Amino acid sequence: MREFIPPAARFIDLPAEFAMRRGGRLTGARIAYETFGRLTPERDNAVLILTGLSPDAHAASHPADTDPGWWEAMVGPGKPVDTDRWYVICLNSLGSCKGSTGPASLDPSTGEPYGPGFPDLSMEDIADAAAHTVRALGVDRAACVIGTSMGGMSSLSLLARHPDLARSHINICGAASALPFSIAIRSLQREAIRCDPQWNQGRYDDVNYPRRGMFTARKLGMMTYRSALEWDDRFGRARIAPEDRTDDDPFGHEFQVEGYLERHARRFAHRFDPNSYLCLSRCMDRFDLGESCGGSTDEALSRIRLEKALVIGVETDILFPLRQQQQIADGLAAGGTDVEFLAMDSPEGHDAFLIDTVRFGTPVSKFLTTL
Amino acid sequence: MREFIPPAARFIDLPAEFAMRRGGRLTGARIAYETFGRLTPERDNAVLILTGLSPDAHAASHPADTDPGWWEAMVGPGKPVDTDRWYVICLNSLGSCKGSTGPASLDPSTGEPYGPGFPDLSMEDIADAAAHTVRALGVDRAACVIGTSMGGMSSLSLLARHPDLARSHINICGAASALPFSIAIRSLQREAIRCDPQWNQGRYDDVNYPRRGMFTARKLGMMTYRSALEWDDRFGRARIAPEDRTDDDPFGHEFQVEGYLERHARRFAHRFDPNSYLCLSRCMDRFDLGESCGGSTDEALSRIRLEKALVIGVETDILFPLRQQQQIADGLAAGGTDVEFLAMDSPEGHDAFLIDTVRFGTPVSKFLTTL
Numbered sequence: 001m002r003e004f005i006p007p008a009a010r011f012i013d014l015p016a017e018f019a020m021r022r023g024g025r026l027t028g029a030r031i032a033y034e035t036f037g038r039l040t041p042e043r044d045n046a047v048l049i050l051t052g053l054s055p056d057a058h059a060a061s062h063p064a065d066t067d068p069g070w071w072e073a074m075v076g077p078g079k080p081v082d083t084d085r086w087y088v089i090c091l092n093s094l095g096s097c098k099g100s101t102g103p104a105s106l107d108p109s110t111g112e113p114y115g116p117g118f119p120d121l122s123m124e125d126i127a128d129a130a131a132h133t134v135r136a137l138g139v140d141r142a143a144c145v146i147g148t149s150m151g152g153m154s155s156l157s158l159l160a161r162h163p164d165l166a167r168s169h170i171n172i173c174g175a176a177s178a179l180p181f182s183i184a185i186r187s188l189q190r191e192a193i194r195c196d197p198q199w200n201q202g203r204y205d206d207v208n209y210p211r212r213g214m215f216t217a218r219k220l221g222m223m224t225y226r227s228a229l230e231w232d233d234r235f236g237r238a239r240i241a242p243e244d245r246t247d248d249d250p251f252g253h254e255f256q257v258e259g260y261l262e263r264h265a266r267r268f269a270h271r272f273d274p275n276s277y278l279c280l281s282r283c284m285d286r287f288d289l290g291e292s293c294g295g296s297t298d299e300a301l302s303r304i305r306l307e308k309a310l311v312i313g314v315e316t317d318i319l320f321p322l323r324q325q326q327q328i329a330d331g332l333a334a335g336g337t338d339v340e341f342l343a344m345d346s347p348e349g350h351d352a353f354l355i356d357t358v359r360f361g362t363p364v365s366k367f368l369t370t371l
Numbered sequence: 372m373r374e375f376i377p378p379a380a381r382f383i384d385l386p387a388e389f390a391m392r393r394g395g396r397l398t399g400a401r402i403a404y405e406t407f408g409r410l411t412p413e414r415d416n417a418v419l420i421l422t423g424l425s426p427d428a429h430a431a432s433h434p435a436d437t438d439p440g441w442w443e444a445m446v447g448p449g450k451p452v453d454t455d456r457w458y459v460i461c462l463n464s465l466g467s468c469k470g471s472t473g474p475a476s477l478d479p480s481t482g483e484p485y486g487p488g489f490p491d492l493s494m495e496d497i498a499d500a501a502a503h504t505v506r507a508l509g510v511d512r513a514a515c516v517i518g519t520s521m522g523g524m525s526s527l528s529l530l531a532r533h534p535d536l537a538r539s540h541i542n543i544c545g546a547a548s549a550l551p552f553s554i555a556i557r558s559l560q561r562e563a564i565r566c567d568p569q570w571n572q573g574r575y576d577d578v579n580y581p582r583r584g585m586f587t588a589r590k591l592g593m594m595t596y597r598s599a600l601e602w603d604d605r606f607g608r609a610r611i612a613p614e615d616r617t618d619d620d621p622f623g624h625e626f627q628v629e630g631y632l633e634r635h636a637r638r639f640a641h642r643f644d645p646n647s648y649l650c651l652s653r654c655m656d657r658f659d660l661g662e663s664c665g666g667s668t669d670e671a672l673s674r675i676r677l678e679k680a681l682v683i684g685v686e687t688d689i690l691f692p693l694r695q696q697q698q699i700a701d702g703l704a705a706g707g708t709d710v711e712f713l714a715m716d717s718p719e720g721h722d723a724f725l726i727d728t729v730r731f732g733t734p735v736s737k738f739l740t741t742l
Contacts, residue, residue, distance in 0.1 A: 116621075180606040180628035181599035187629045188590055190622050195583050197568070212566050216587075219559055228552035228692060235551040237659055250487075251561050251649050255656065257551035258558045278622050285626065288608055318689070321599060 001113040002206070004271055005099040006058040008034055008065035009092070012133045014101070021128075024119020028108050031133045032092040032099025033057050034065070036075055037083030039138065046139040047081060047368070048166070049090040050130060050158070052149030053280050054272060056098035059090040071148075073357035080361035081146070081368065089137060093154065094129040095121040095279045103202075103275035114275075116202025121279045123287040127157035131165055143371050146170040146364075148353055149320065150280065153287045156328070159304045160293055168371055169309040169332075170364060172353045173317055175324040176297045176331065177288035182319055185224055186281045192216035193274050202275050214269035217277065219261040227316035227349035231257055301331020308338040310367040312360065315343055317350040340367065372484040372644055373577070376470040377429040379405060379436035380463070383504040385472070392499075395490020399479050402504045403463040403470025404428050405436075407446055408454030410509065417510040418452060418739070419537070420461040421501060421529070423520030424651050425643060427469035430461040442519075444728035451732035452517070452739065460508060464525065465500040466492040466650045474573075474646035485646075487573025492650045494658040498528035502536055514742050517541040517735075519724055520691065521651065524658045527699070530675045531664055539742055540680045540703075541735060543724045544688055546695040547668045547702065548659035553690055556595055557652045563587035564645050573646050585640035588648065590632040598687035598720030602628055672702020679709040681738040683731065686714055688721040711738065 009032040018026040034057040039046060049059055051070070060075035060083075061068055075081045075088055092100040095118070103118035134142060145166040147155025152174010159169060175182075193199055196213030204210055235257040246253065246262065253259055290297035309332050313325030322343055329341035342363055346352040353360050380403040389397040405428040410417060420430055422441070431446035431454075432439055446452045446459055463471040466489070474489035505513060516537040518526025523545010530540060546553075564570055567584030575581055606628040616624065617633065624630055661668035680703050684696030693714055700712035713734055717723040724731050 120621075177608060179599065180602035180608070180626065181594070183608075183626050184590075184594055184602070184628050184632060187624065187626070187632070188587065188594075191587065191590075192563075194620065194622055195587075216559065216562065216566075219555075219562075220591075223552070223555055223559075228550065228689065231551040231555070237548060237551070237554075237662075249565065250491075251565055251653060253558065254653075255551065255554050255558070257555050261555060261558070282622060282625075291608075318599065 001104040001115055001204070001273055001275065003097050003099065003104045003273070004056070005032065006034070006056050006065060008062070009057055009099040010034065011099065012136045014129055014132055018129070020119050021122045021124045022120040026101055026119065029094070029101035031094060031129050033133060034059065034062070034090050036060060036062055036088040036090070037086050039087040043139055044141070044143060045085060045087050046134070046142040047086040047088045048130070048134055048142045048145045049088060050145065050147040050151035050154045051090065051093065052151055053284070057090045057092040059088070070354070074361060074364065080365035082365070086143065086368065089134065091130050091133055093126045093150070093280065095126065095276060095283065097273035097276040100129070102273070103279055104273040116275055118275065118279060121283045123153050123157045123283055124161060124292055126154045126283070127161055130154065130158055131162040134165065140164070142166045144168045144170060144368065146172070147174050148172045149174065149350065150284055152320070153284060156289050156301070156304070157287070157292060159306065160289060160300060163305055167307050169306050170367060171309065171311045171325065171328050172360070173313060173320045173325070173350055174328065175320045176301055176328055177290065178285045179321070179324065183285045185220060185319065186285055189217035189220050190278050190281055192220070193278060199274065204274065209270070210274050211269050214272070214274055214277070215262070215265035218265040218268040222261055222264050224319040225349060225351040227318070227347055229316060229347045230349065235260065297327065298331045298334070301328060302335035304332060304335055304337070306332065306337045310340045310342070310363060312342045312344060312353070312363065314349060314352045315345050316347055317352070319350045372475040372486055372575070372646065374468050374470065374475045374644070375427070375642055376403060377405070377427050377436060379433070380428055380470040381405065382470065383507045385500055385503055389500070391490050392493045392495045393491040397472055397490065400465070400472035402465060402500050404504060405430065405433070405461050407431060407433055407459040407461070408457050410458040414510055415512070415514060416456060416458050417505070417513040418457040418459045419501070419505055419513045419516045420459060421516065421518040421522035421525045422461065422464065423522055424655070428461045428463040430459070442725070445732060445735065451736035453736070457514065457739065460505065462501050462504055464497045464521070464651065466497065466647060466654065468644035468647040471500070473644065474650055475644040487646055489646065489650060492654045494524050494528045494654055495532065495663055497525045497654070498532055501525065501529055502533040505536065513537045515539045515541060515739060517543070518545050519543045520545065520721065521655055523691070524655060527660050527672070527675070528658070528663060530677065531660060531671060534676055538678050540677050541738060542680065542682045542696065542699050543731070544684060544691045544696070544721055545699065546691045547672055547699055548661065549656045550692070550695065554656045556591060556690065557656055560588035560591050561649050561652055563591070564649060570645065575645065580641070581645050582640050585643070585645055585648070586633070586636035589636040589639040593632055593635050595690040596720060596722040598689070598718055600687060600718040601720065606631065668698065669702050669705070672699060673706035675703060675706055675708070677703065677708045681711045681713070681734060683713045683715060683724070683734065685720060685723045686716050687718055688723070690721045
């Protein structure tokens with residue numbers, strides 16, 4: 001079990017005993033974050049970014065870590081999330097393995113990683129830990145909370161549970177609850193890891209590691225992050241050159257799309273902790289803003305108080321389909337928020353916000369300018 | 372390794388030595404079929420049905436086997452494929468495990484099942500075996516060839532390779548070539564089977580059987596056969612009742628959609644031979660009517676000569692997406708065939724033709740009436 005902490009990550013301690021929604025407790029837990037730009041003396045220019053399942057807090061390069069971040073094109077001086085104006089805080093989610101306390105972190109009561117003993121995690125815990133972190137950084141009211149993918153879920157949870165913490169919100173490819181197709185995909189991903197004999201009920205190590213299970217989970221992920229249309233153009237029916245084939249199994253990989261998935265899977269498998277993956281994945285399935293607030297999802301959305309919001313979805317997204325962003329936009333608008341809703345026809349699917357940054361940059365930049 | 376032969380299946384022997392396109396040969400191979408209705412003395416009322424990957428030749432009940440067939444609502448007296456008028460022949464594909472020779476059949480040279488030694492199968496072999504069978508049943512020219520799903524691929528291959536064998540064609544949720552998203556899905560399905568330690572390079576038995584791999588393959592299949600929209604209505608976020616949970620794994624099944632997939636997977640896993648599944652699955656990936664005919668897919672379609680054709684696709688189909696049926700319709704029309712193209716907005720996805728038989732029945736019935 002390993003953590004993968006970006007070199008310039010800093011940390012905020014959660015309360016010594018952090019009580020979790022489903023009954024567990026964490027002792028001495030912490031949240032990893034990075035900041036970009038400067039907080040004004042009035043402390044009114046903070047923009048919080050909550051991420052999807054796999055990214056860390058390193059959203060973009062900065063002097064302390066010049067490596068490109070996962071949203072490099074979007075965050076920086078003069079970029080759509082302009083760090084000349086905004087004090088940007090990017091958080092790693094509680095339960096992750098990238099610096100915030102999660103299953104790969106040491107349990108102070110045993111001196112060993114939590115592993116499968118990590119307490120049952122919920123989206124509300126991720127939101128509460130984020131709210132604590134923002135306040136600990138001296139921000140009582142952020143100008144905007146930006147949430148992408150899973151971060152679109154934790155953002156909504158944060159806004160519902162901490163009503164004064166933000167003036168505005170940008171929700172990109174997010175959702176107010178998990179739908180059955182997405183649950184089924186994630187269930188299969190978890191099953192692939194759980195059924196790998198090397199998973200060993202969560203007690204693996206670097207040698208005995210559920211590599212194949214992680215491969216399958218990542219491949220399934222890649223299939224839902226992009227879109228079929230993009231792949232038609234990109235791969236078509238092109239074959240892997242015989243000298244590039246990685247196996248001679250008669251049922252082995254033959255088409256370039258198979259090689260592409262295999263390469264991505266190999267890159268990911270040893271860069272994310274399997275127990276952490278399982279926790280965050282299940283936590284997404286269980287998320288429903290309505291259940292969380294006691295009422296319907298639509299009602300819960302309408303009770304969120306914001307000055308304004310920008311909600312963006314992608315027509316080719318099959319994991320967080322467009323009707324979920326439409327629901328967020330309608331729900332927030334029903335509560336009186338001034339909402340702009342954008343349906344992008346990008347062929348890049350769920351991951352479009354990571355790729356098609358030219359098209360996402362313009363509305364994000366415009367929205368932030370008006371704050 | 373087991374075959375699953377419907378009780379009333381009959382058989383046509385292929386030529387004593389059946390030469391396969393990729394170099395293999397089958398000795399003493401046969402094709403399982405069932406017929407419905409009677410052939411006219413003029414032998415001009417035959418309708419051939421070529422199936423998807425998993426169905427057998429038992430399309431509908433008849434006196435010799437009163438069990439409902441896989442297309443019961445569509446085939447029978449007074450039904451859309453009206454057996455009072457048509458002599459319907461439904462074939463089990465070469466390579467399947469439902470009566471036609473496939474990996475689970477005995478290899479006469481060894482007296483053991485072919486297993487992983489079954490020769491490399493192509494869609495063209497399935498088509499040639501079907502053409503031989505139809506002719507052996509005394510039909511030189513069928514009134515119509517109906518192909519559904521994979522059967523839509525083998526039909527096109529048959530029509531291209533045996534130009535005089537049919538007057539008309541109904542292609543339902545078929546494709547003239549495999550696209551990368553579908554290839555990726557099938558690749559993952561095959562990988563799940565191949566990576567199950569019990570697969571044992573194709574040398575499993577009923578006790579040491581790649582059960583988990585078949586489960587995953589089937590679940591992935593189910594996810595692409597239906598549509599996300601249908602599941603929203605059907606399952607929403609409903610949980611499995613605690614007393615119905617099949618495991619107490621903390622990451623085990625919790626939502627009804629997960630229970631549904633598990634039940635389907637368990638039903639399927641021991642009713643289809645894994646080696647046969649691998650062969651047919653790969654054969655679909657490799658299919659491209661253009662490659663097969665030496666030219667582009669569109670050109671190959673335009674060279675097919677038919678009086679008329681009906682092409683039906685479903686807007687929510689992600690496995691054989693609508694643009695593939697549009698391609699078939701356009702390609703056939705470019706060659707001078709009188710083509711009707713229907714895009715169904717059914718929420719049932721790829722499997723809509725098995726479920727939404729009311730809506731599929733009308734155009735099929737109308738088309739056949741005009742022949």
